[in-house]
Structures are given as structure tokens and as C-alpha cells.
Amino acid sequence: MRRTFVASLSTVTVLAGLASFAPSSQAAPAGGKHHRVHVVRPGHSIQRAVDHARPGDVIKLKAGHYDGGVLVRKRLTIRGAGNRTVLSPGRKDNCKKAGVPGMGICVVGSPRHLVRGVTIKDLTVERFKETGIFGIYTDRLTVERVLAKRNGEYGITEFHSTRGRFVHNWAIDNRIDAGLYVGDIENARGTVVANNHASGNAIGLLVRHARHIKAWGNELVGNCTGVILVDDDQKGGQGNTTVWKNKVSRNNRSCAQHEEVPPLGGTGILVFGGDHNTIEKNVVTRNRGNLPYSGGIVLFPSPKGHPARFNLIKFNLVRGNAPFDLVDNSGSRTNRFRGNNCATSKPDGLCHH
Incomplete structure (x- = not known):
């Protein structure tokens, strides 16, 4: 899954079904004829409850520890008791059967049959x-x-x-890639990433090879890079994404290059070749590094040199970043900088004084 910048994730083969298990949960009416609540207690199998649930049912997890590797392929709600409900690797990885091993909870559809309406909330995956x-x-x-x-x-x-x-989540110390990721979709149809906290990751929020995403109110602090919008040079590119009213500060960890991902460090918001993105009213402070794309808000060509084009950067507070608060090294003259409160820029003249 380390195809962060260049290659698209291959189509996942979805198996026809899993072997059935004897139920280990309690089922109770959920106020509707066809919807039930399945209560799962620590030490029991979440997967069994998922397999026996009908579309629209609720899987309710009590506080405690559970085996992860849970595969979901139908409309369900999986709801824990907050951070005290903890999923970690266990004896069996059901996600492996769907071609995506190593996941806590995997929701797996296919190009012709999307899995619709799954909700996962109030739990920990670690x-x-x-x-x-x-x-x-x-x-x-x-x-x-x-x-x-x-x-x-x-x-x-x-x-x-x-x-x-994706709302009100915490993504902390996920080692190699991004805390929050949206990618590989020509039109995400308004996917929302809002009011999350991401720290200790290589990238706080990564949008790659995707369009029509809205990201606002997130706190992206202490990563190698806060936000990256990247055109990985596949057909369709990246763009039409709004990054609005986020706090992006002190993303000064250092991440070495691995596979196709370049070294990262000291960048607040980085646009790698994307187009028609709007970066507005963010607070971007104290992101400091010495890479070519370090700084506060930075526009840079894609990995294969395609320019970042037609992006709008306006009304951001961008202060205390190094080597510059704003950098337009995009390879294009079509980007617009309007009303940004900053002290330094490259080239000169991008700040509003």
C-alpha cells in the first residue's frame, strides 16, 4: 500500500463469501423491522457479528480489546464505546481474504458494486x-x-x-504514509475531511490523484508535511479540492525517501502539480525545513514536472515558516495569490501587506 505518489492501487479481487460462523453476539431490535443491534463483548468476534448481520444493522462493541482484520462488504454501522474499544492485530486477518491484508477494518467493494453507507465510529485501531x-x-x-x-x-x-x-478523528504516529488519505478517484463527489487531528505521521492529510474533496477545520501538527495535494501524473490529475480553515503548524519532522516518495520535512501545505485547488483562510505557522519544497504554502511541479496550475491561495495567515512563507515554484503563471498575511515569499510580492 505504499503507492503514495505514483502508482494507483490495483483493483482488489473480492471473494464471493466467507465461511459462516456460529453467532457470538446478541441481537436485539433496533426500532425497525429489518434493523437489529448486535452486541459484541471483548474476546468475541466482530467478524462473526458482521457476517450474520443484515444490511442496515448495527454492530455495538463494548469497551475492551478485540481482534482486528474485520472485513465489511455491506451497509452496517460498527460503533464502539469510545477510545476504550480497541482493535489490534489478532489471530485471523479476514481482510487478507479480500486481497488487502494488514488492515484494522477494511470496507471492500468492487468497481461495479460499491459498498454503500458503512459507518465506523467511536473506537481505536492500532x-x-x-x-x-x-x-x-x-x-x-x-x-x-x-x-x-x-x-x-x-x-x-x-x-x-x-x-x-471523515470527521472528528485522531490519526497519530502512523509511520510511513498519511494519517488521512483520499485518492484514486476522478470525482470524489464532495468527500469531506473535517475537524480531525493528525500528528506524528509522514503526512497529515494526503489527497492524491483525486478531485472534488473538501477539507476544513483540521489540526495538522507535528507531521513531516501537513497537507499534500499531489498529481501523480496519471490521467485525470488532481484538483478541485478546497483546503479551508485548517491549522497547519510545526510540521518539522524529517522523513527519509522511500520507494517513489521523496524526502519530506518542514512543509505546511504542498501542492505537487495539482490544478483548480483553493487554499483559503488557513493558519500556517512555523513549518521549517531545508528541502526544495519546504516552507509554509508551496506550489511545486508534479514528480514528472507537470506544473501546478490555476490554483487560488487567498486570505491565509502564513507566518514564521522557512525558508519562505509562500513559494510559487509551480512552473506556471496561472496561480493566484490574494490577501495572504505573510512576511516572506519566493518570488517577492506574494504577500499582502
């Missing part, structure tokens, strides 16, 4: 080899009040998915 919460070929996937920490690659992700909603 120490998985790949990703805490993973979605592929989903529609309206909601991840809310989830703590994703110390996972090997990503915290919370969706690939090839539309109308996602």
Missing part, C-alpha cells in the same frame, strides 16, 4: 501492519471519532470512493 481504517470502492463511508494510531502505513483511508465523511 498497530496494524498497513492501515487502521481502509475503504476501497465505497460510497458514503463515514469514519467518525476514531483514533488510528501506530499503524505501519496509513491511519484512515479511502481509495476509488465517493462521498466519504
